Amino acid sequence: MPITRRAAFGATAALLPIPALRAQPADVIRIGVLTDLAGPYRDVTGPTSVACVRQAVEEFTAANPGLRVEVITADHQNKPDVGINTVRQWFDQRGVDIVTDVGNSAIALGINPVCVEKDRVHLNASAGTSDLTGRGCTPNSIHWAYDTWCLSNTSGTALTKAGGDRWYFITADYAFGHAIERDTTRFIEAAGGKMIGASRYPFPQTTDFSAFLLQAKASGAKVLGLAMAGDDLINCVKQAQEFGLTRSMKLAAIIGSITGVLAAGLPTMQGMYIAETFWWDLDERTRGFTRRVQQKLPAGVFPNYVHAANYSGVLHYLKAVQVLGIARAKASGREVVAQMKRMPTDDDAFGQGSIREDGRKLHPSYLLEVKKPGENRYPGDVYRLAATVPTDQAFRPLSEGACPMIRS
Known part of the structure; x- marks a missing residue:
């Protein structure tokens, strides 16, 4: 560029x-x-x-x-x-x-x-x-x-229990992406699913995800987990649509947000599952x-x-x-x-x-599904609530974090 x-x-x-x-x-x-x-x-x-x-x-x-x-x-x-x-x-x-x-x-x-x-x-x-x-x-x-534990828990558990029991990941190759893949895999397996493969791409040099998407398509996975954010997420989703992946698998943006949904538009993002801890249209x-x-x-x-x-x-x-x-x-x-x-x-x-x-x-944390074009009623109306994870379940238990300040 x-x-x-x-x-x-x-x-x-x-x-x-x-x-x-x-x-x-x-x-x-x-x-x-x-x-x-x-x-x-x-x-x-x-x-x-x-x-x-x-x-x-x-x-x-x-x-x-x-x-x-x-x-x-x-x-x-x-x-x-x-x-x-x-x-x-x-x-x-x-x-x-x-x-x-x-x-x-x-x-x-x-x-x-x-x-x-x-x-x-x-x-x-x-x-x-x-x-x-x-x-x-x-x-x-x-x-x-x-954090990655919270959103991985929200997406991985709910989608696996809903039938998405075979996952493939496309992961940003640095600490952030590794943590998402690691944490989500844990919840997939705990819910009875399996992570069957992953591709890691160089960050921030990658704009062409075609090779990784073709590997994901060939894997037979039911869910494509996207361990990325920002412009990478938008570019990858657009290219996934072009390759027809959404006809055979669900897309889960583990660390997505309304920012990416609005940037890419409902025709591209429709049906995607995104975990968020704040939703602007939640209440008054x-x-x-x-x-x-x-x-x-x-x-x-x-x-x-x-x-x-x-x-x-x-x-x-x-x-x-x-x-x-x-x-x-x-x-x-x-x-x-x-x-x-x-x-x-x-x-x-x-x-x-x-x-x-x-x-x-x-x-709390929320699993949100992106609406289809025509279902939105006003600007910013892009989500429907798929699941709510209450406060006491949304984050990693204190006993499992290994924080050195906390006595066992």
Whole structure:
């Protein structure tokens, strides 16, 4: 793909040292949104995640005008070295107190030790790996919207029990994709099914999935599991339609979202099963949040569960800061995370919930089926609810996570 001047400038700017700020006010909370602003996950995370963070800040500071909050952003380019260096610069030179979004599992695991070292908060809204509350858990981190265990459980169990007992995977060849394939296979087998094959593609260099799709078609599988996200998911689904795979098997986007459905359109995505933990049209509270944040978004954009998690998580973080006081909150991110765990969560995106001691945010998960063209009644009406997984079953049990903070 040709590199635009804007993209080239953004890539260069992300690698340049960030100048130190002098005389930074000590009474300002600084939120760093580390995200994908120009790559394959731009629409799944990116500018809409930033808008949702700003929405949370505006709502909270309107009700609490004594708290000053600044939001800064950076593009990690899906490169761990860029993401980790950016976070270090933010902490050392910009006085950032909390990093949110992130959106790349390798980067998320890479910045965890930095947040512990600097005693700052890592609020992860968009990386998928369940290791963030397992072997990689820390007292400074919280994992909000979803993880691979949750969505793999939602899709793998329900579809296998419904007759889809033979699966083939097309998997992004890095930590995120491996975790999806691993976790979903576990639930398929527990429900009496079998994973009969998989193809792993180079990320992010692949745009042609034809060879992998032909292997999937020849396998005789009943379900094609797509362990990918963003532009990769849209391209793969479009090509699967062209090869006629949907006539012989169901497609399951383990980590899909309404973002991809709207981008590809109902004719392409119809009948696909997608697991999400936030659905904008679920109830009046979710619709109210969506209407408010859409004032900051281009026409036709609807927030997904990653975007909503940035709103929900930052709102809860600011509530904890208010309880502790800004001096204590800025002195120790670990103390803020502990306070966030003590407080019940409640907001218009996810409703009522809680944060477990391993940093896992708890709420229900939903298996959604994409409607056919003509079944939708208004903009954004693309789903029908196929199944709900309640809060106490949606995420991995605490005893199975191997989080080093948790005593057996």
